[in-house]
Every structure is written in structure tokens, then in C-alpha cells.
Amino acid sequence: MRKLYFLVLLIGCIGGTLRAQTYSIVIKGGQVIDPKNNLNEVLDVAITDGKIVQVAKNIDASKAKQVVNAKGMLVTPGLIDIHGHVFYGTEPNHYLSNGLTAVSPDGFTFRVGVTTIVDAGGAGWQSFPAFKKNIIFSSKTRVLSLLNIVGEGMRGGNWEQDTTDMDPKMAAAMALGNANDVVGFKVAHYMGGTWTPVDRAVEAGKLANMPVMVDFGMHNPPLSLEQLFLKHLRPGDIFTHTYTLLDDNVRETIVDEATGKVKPFVWEARKRGIVFDVGYGGASFNYSQAIPAVKAGFLPTTISTDLHTGSMNGSMKDLLSIMSKFVGMGESVPDVIKASTWTPAQVIKREMLGHISVGAIADVAILTMREGNFGFYDKTGYRVEGKKKFECEMTIKGGRIVYDLNGIANPLVVR
Numbered sequence: 103m104r105k106l107y108f109l110v111l112l113i114g115c116i117g118g119t120l121r122a123q124t125y126s127i128v129i130k131g132g133q134v135i136d137p138k139n140n141l142n143e144v145l146d147v148a149i150t151d152g153k154i155v156q157v158a159k160n161i162d163a164s165k166a167k168q169v170v171n172a173k174g175m176l177v178t179p180g181l182i183d184i185h186g187h188v189f190y191g192t193e194p195n196h197y198l199s200n201g202l203t204a205v206s207p208d209g210f211t212f213r214v215g216v217t218t219i220v221d222a223g224g225a226g227w228q229s230f231p232a233f234k235k236n237i238i239f240s241s242k243t244r245v246l247s248l249l250n251i252v253g254e255g256m257r258g259g260n261w262e263q264d265t266t267d268m269d270p271k272m273a274a275a276m277a278l279g280n281a282n283d284v285v286g287f288k289v290a291h292y293m294g295g296t297w298t299p300v301d302r303a304v305e306a307g308k309l310a311n312m313p314v315m316v317d318f319g320m321h322n323p324p325l326s327l328e329q330l331f332l333k334h335l336r337p338g339d340i341f342t343h344t345y346t347l348l349d350d351n352v353r354e355t356i357v358d359e360a361t362g363k364v365k366p367f368v369w370e371a372r373k374r375g376i377v378f379d380v381g382y383g384g385a386s387f388n389y390s391q392a393i394p395a396v397k398a399g400f401l402p403t404t405i406s407t408d409l410h411t412g413s414m415n416g417s418m419k420d421l422l423s424i425m426s427k428f429v430g431m432g433e434s435v436p437d438v439i440k441a442s443t444w445t446p447a448q449v450i451k452r453e454m455l456g457h458i459s460v461g462a463i464a465d466v467a468i469l470t471m472r473e474g475n476f477g478f479y480d481k482t483g484y485r486v487e488g489k490k491k492f493e494c495e496m497t498i499k500g501g502r503i504v505y506d507l508n509g510i511a512n513p514l515v516v517r
């Protein structure tokens with residue numbers, strides 16, 4: 103009898119808690135695509151205190167502080183761009199390191215569903231403190247860093263050729279001292295034709311137990327991609343600019359341009375765990391590479407922008423535009439979402455991001471798949487027509503609405 107009494111009391115308490123449940127935000131009726139949890143169905147998503155608290159059908163939104171009507175829209179994890187350039191600054195000759203070619207993150211992220219952006223090598227160990235103070239601390243976007251193996255970072259020209267400024271111990275020490283912000287190391291723009299920068303970055307990667315991203319090439323004759331993938335890099339290291347064909351034979355390609363076949367060692371590299379990142383950029387995406395690769399099933403591991411003033415005003419535009427291109431080439435929408443959310447989270451070892459699990463940080467993108475006639479082109483002028491294009495309706499970062507294109511929140515965030 104006593105036991106029964108307590109049971110009734112317990113059920114009463116749970117019922118009371120459920121009835122009294124208030125949410126910060128409930129997103130109603132959207133198609134939830136959450137690749138980590140294998141979700142692709144119409145569900146509601148409830149958010150409280152910056153976290154996802156429920157993903158279910160018909161969540162009672164009557165007590166929610168804000169309700170978002172996402173009917174006909176895609177609800178995905180906040181997008182993660184692992185190759186951007188956001189070390190914006192005031193030094194005219196500093197290229198992507200505290201210079202004017204980089205962009206201020208908040209101006210270019212939330213409007214396209216991006217909640218996390220990784221600055222790919224703008225800062226090196228010497229310039230990282232300025233990057234942390236001016237950008238990481240001052241941005242609403244979650245900004246992370248792939249630390250350049252060059253101490254001075256991506257200052258352009260001779261700065262990036264100086265192997266005496268490529269110190270793996272100093273780089274690793276700065277990374278480990280800032281492990282909340284640094285997710286790995288970057289090698290780029292080296293024209294010396296030796297393996298020194300790659301090997302130094304991998305050494306830093308081993309010391310800090312972090313991955314390395316490589317922007318390879320710029321030598322003629324080019325160094326062997328096969329050796330890069332199978333001998334110098336480790337599983338989990340990232341090859342960015344996967345689908346580029348550079349002029350003057352300064353970098354080997356992944357697809358044999360003569361036969362249109364993905365080279366056998368590239369398949370082997372994928373099996374070995376090398377990450378193939380898009381890193382679209384200003385000069386780093388050719389349809390002549392991407393179309394045959396996608397057709398053969400060689401999809402990008404991660405989709406990223408290589409965002410800077412040069413690329414965003416060229417054929418790249420933004421992350422959603424690149425994702426739309428891959429959908430246009432035949433990749434499925436869930437695969438494209440996965441390569442822009444859960445997979446990049448794993449690649450940079452930030453598994454708390456990139457999914458909409460109960461308890462996860464509430465970073466959410468709400469997208470519309472627009473239907474119509476759209477044009478997509480690459481740096482060579484090759485143009486294809488597409489019928490589908492992603493558009494960002496809303497971005498939620500850490501449980502707060504930070505972008506609302508058409509005012510679908512009720513009540514609206516007024517600012």
C-alpha cells in the first residue's frame with residue numbers, strides 16, 4: 103500500500119514536471135536531417151538553456167517562449183565550415199593574417215547557416231594571441247583555429263616560404279595552451295619543392311595529437327600526391343582543395359584529366375583515412391575534377407569554403423552555394439548535410455557539435471530548398487544549370503536565434 107502511494111506520487115511529480123515544461127524555442131514541423139542520429143523525417147525540436155532538450159513528433163509548444171514554424175523547411179545541425187579565413191585586421195600587407203583579404207566572421211556566417219568556422223592558417227603561433235583577442239573573443243560565431251606551421255601565419259609572399267619560422271614545438275605548445283580554440287595545424291602556399299613544411303606540421307600534429315590540413319602544391323614539377331597521402335600524412339589529416347586543377351602543372355590532380363578516372367592511390371588514401379576537403383576558394387574548384395569524381399562516388403569528406411574576399415565574390419559565394427553544387431552533381435541532400443555538419447565536427451574532434459541530439463549544444467540551421475532555375479559555374483567559366491538551391495531561413499547558435507530571413511519566429515527577435 104505504501105509502495106503504491108509512492109508510485110502514484112512519483113508519477114504525479116513526473117506528470118507535473120512535463121506539464122510545467124517551458125521551452126526557450128520549439129521548432130515546429132520541419133524535416134529534421136541529423137546524419138549523426140540517422141534522422142530524416144518531420145519532427146519538432148525543443149531548445150532550453152542553450153541545449154537541445156527534445157526531438158519528437160508533436161511537441162507541445164504552448165509554453166515555449168518562441169515558436170518557429172519550419173513547415174516545408176529542412177532543420178539541420180548548425181553548419182561547420184572547416185576552411186575559412188576570418189583573421190580580419192588592419193594591416194594592409196598581411197594577406198590572410200590580420201589583413202584585409204580575410205573577413206569578419208559574423209558578417210558571413212549566420213546568414214548562411216554557419217555556426218562554427220575554422221580559420222585555416224591565418225594565425226601562426228606568433229600571431230595567435232592577437233587572433234584570439236581580436237577575433238575569437240570578439241565574435242558571436244564559434245571561431246576555431248588551424249594554426250599555421252609558419253609562426254607568422256598566412257602573411258603571404260616570402261613569409262610563407264621561410265622554413266626557419268616553421269617550428270613544430272612552438273606551434274604545438276601554443277595549440278596545447280589554447281586547446282579550446284586550436285583544432286589542428288595548417289600548411290599552405292609553399293613553393294620550395296621540399297617536404298619540410300608538411301613534415302614539420304605533422305610533427306606538431308603528433309606532439310599535440312591534432313590533425314593537419316594541407317594546401318599542397320605550387321611546385322613545378324609537383325611533388326607526388328601519392329607520397330603525400332600514403333607516406334607523409336596520417337589518417338585523419340586533411341587534404342584541402344580536393345577538386346582543383348591548377349595552371350602550370352604546379353599540383354597533381356586527384357582525377358586523371360585524360361581518362362576522367364579517380365587515380366587508384368586516391369581511393370587507397372581515402373581507405374587509409376585521409377580526409378578530402380573541398381576548400382573551394384578562389385582557384386581551388388574545377389568542375390572537370392568534381393563531376394567525374396562525384397560520378398565515380400568519390401564524394402568530399404567535408405565541404406568547406408576557403409572564404410575570403412577573393413573567393414566569396416567569385417564563383418564560390420558561400421557554403422550553401424557549394425552544397426547546392428554538390429546536390430546538382432548528384433550527391434544526396436543528407437550526404438551533403440553530413441559533410442557540412444557531423445563529419446567536419448569529427449574531423450576537428452569537436453564531437454559535441456554537428457548534431458541535434460538531446461543534450462547537444464543548440465546550434466541549428468533551418469534551410470529552404472528553393473526550386474527554380476539556377477546557374478552554377480567554376481573559375482574556368484564552366485557553367486551548369488541547377489533546379490535546386492539551399493537558402494538559409496534561420497540560424498540558431500547556442501540556443502539563441504541569430505538570423506531570421508523571413509521572420510518565421512513568433513514572437514520575432516526584435517533588434
Ligand SMILES: [Zn+2]
Pocket residue numbers: 185186187222317383408
Ligand atoms: Zn585557404
